[in-house]
Amino acid sequence: MSKWTIHPIVMGTKVFDKGMMTYQHDYGTPYTIPIYTWLLKGGDKTVLVDTGEMSPVISEEREKAIGGPIHTFEKGLELHGLKPEDIDVVLHTHLHNDHCENDWKCSNARIYVHEKELEHIHDPHPLDFRYLEDYIDDVEENGQLEILGGDAEPLPGIRMVHTPAHTEGGMSILVETEKGTAMICGFCTILENLFPPVEVRAMEMEVIPPGTHINANEAYDILKKAKDMADIHIPLHEPRFASVPVIPEP
Template identity: 30%
Template sequence: METYTIRPICAGIFGAAEKSNFSYQKDAGTKLAAPILMYLVQGRDTCMLVDTGCCGEAWAAQYHHPLTQTPEMEPVRALRDLGVEPEEVTVIVNTHLHWDHCFNNHRFPNARIYVQRREVEFALAPVPTQYTYYESPQLGMTPPWAKAMDRLEVVDGDFRLQEGIDLLFAPGHTPGFQCVRIQTEDGPYLIASDCVGLIENWEENLTHGLPTPSGIHVDLREYYDTIRRLLPLADAAHILPGHDARALEHSVYPPR
């Protein structure tokens, strides 16, 4: 089986993120520095991004939350620093379509973009509390993912992208969320993104024996169904989160 390497990329940092937004009702009022993560997956003939990061500081301050984005964190610059030009990326997987995970889809002109059908449908008409997360048309905005709509590859449920790379339907945080399972020389890694915003949600913050979901979600019952489904898979895989600085402890996975 073909194996891959995974490189975490910090596209920006929420400097004072509310912790309970990541860990359901836990540690309310506690602030933490939360990186905005994207992942570069490379194999013999593969150059793939899982999520494409966020906007710049000015846009975030106006429409979302203040963030820090140094020149080195800017997504295209960060990839070039790893020796990858935007034109070399041929596949993008959006775990979901919140603004901080798909803002730069259009900047990778040769990439096909894989997203769940339920996610696209919801992103076009989200519930009002999520209008801003999606920069939705209901606010008079153009959703960032729509700038590359002509390159979307819409999938329904679990999907084998190619040998060693599987998309796993994982609704809860959003209705069409998906995780990505990547086979490496050290076994499988699960890019869980915001399904597991902080690794401690899975390892430490257990509620009645189950991992703790995000405080931001659309359907908590579906979220717990996803958690139960992922438990046996995650036990056999390394988890890579959506907003946890621990993911940046290594420049590449598996660590060398």
Template identity: 30%
Template sequence: MSLYRIYPLKTGTIIVDQGAYVTRGIGLGREMEIPGTAWYVTDGRRKIMVDVGMCHTELADWHHKGSRQEPGEAVHEQLQARGVDPAEIELVILTHLHWDHCHNLDKFTKARFVVHSRELAFARDPIPPYYKSYEHTRLGKTPPFAAIPLETLEGEAEILPGLTVFPTPGHSPGHQSVAVATEGGIHVITGDAVFSYANLVPANDYQPFTVMGRFVNIVESWRSMEEIVRRGKVILPGHDLRTMDHPVYPAGTGN
């Protein structure tokens, strides 16, 4: 079986209300900076991305006032800084199609793109409160995935040896996460099924998690967190700056 290394890439900074987005009801009114994260995954031969991160500052600021992408933070620039040409990427797995996970897909000229079928269906025809999340045409935008040939999955799949995609709905209708085999055990790249490490802290003595602020279905979201914790020795949340404390995972395996 292939063993992989995982590199967190920071593609920008999003300004959110902590209680509205990160931890439901906890920290309401408190502004918080979170990273727009993408993940480069490689076994030394195959080159894979899980999510590709967010857009340039002007559009990011439209989503969440004050959000930004500094020079050099775009996903292709982050890869090039690590000596990887985006054209070398053979597979892009999208956890979901919210704006901060799927910009610059056109830079991956030789890749397959994989998303869950339910996510693609909803992203193309969301309910109005989610128009902004998907940059819907009704708001005068072009969805970042509109011109990309997306392949759809229906459920769990070992998409490459040691790389398993599994459904984790709740944050969005067709969300999926990725279990990655590494020499340090299974690492789960959660996407936004776990927003932050703060969601993995018990809310009280009978709730082992803290619900995130953003979900379409709280029951599915909770079950997805249970499934992620069951599978993963190491959990890598979608929007936690602390994931950047290590340049590579498994932590301590060099650069």
């Protein structure tokens, strides 16, 4: 089985209330999250998990807040000697706009996405304004999509597992590495969601659901189950990975 490495590349940021990440906790606390694409190396295909923002805000203030540099899609890939057309496979955790804005640049990629994400991006509920079909139209028309109805194994050493905590079609990506199974979460969280502080654990809560979710109780249960799937946990918006060049870390 292939052993992979995961390379975080920051493709944008958001500045908002921390409660958008940690349901029922830390409302009113300003917080900056990184938006990543994750480059997977180790097999015979060049693989990305999500594609980030198309026009990220790049500022000293935001880079200081997340502890690492922010890149455009092209500049971020260039760090690894790649261009968008070199990408063979894109695996989507979900299709909120900040996770798919650069899909159209990956003209040679097969793009894996759950069928529920396509359903919602074409007909979003008014509360879910993060779905914007303009970012998926080109690749859909080009026949680049691999539409999933559930769990899948797109490549040796990489599995996609349906974890509908944040969105109905959310997929967590399980990646086999030299140091065990790494999970790129299919729900928008930080490490605190999976490993809450002592004051939350004292309330007999083992995890904190994402601030945006389909159902809070079900999201809690899904996070608990997903946490047990992996040895290495990679929440989609954890700031500390902005300064980490490779996972597993040496």
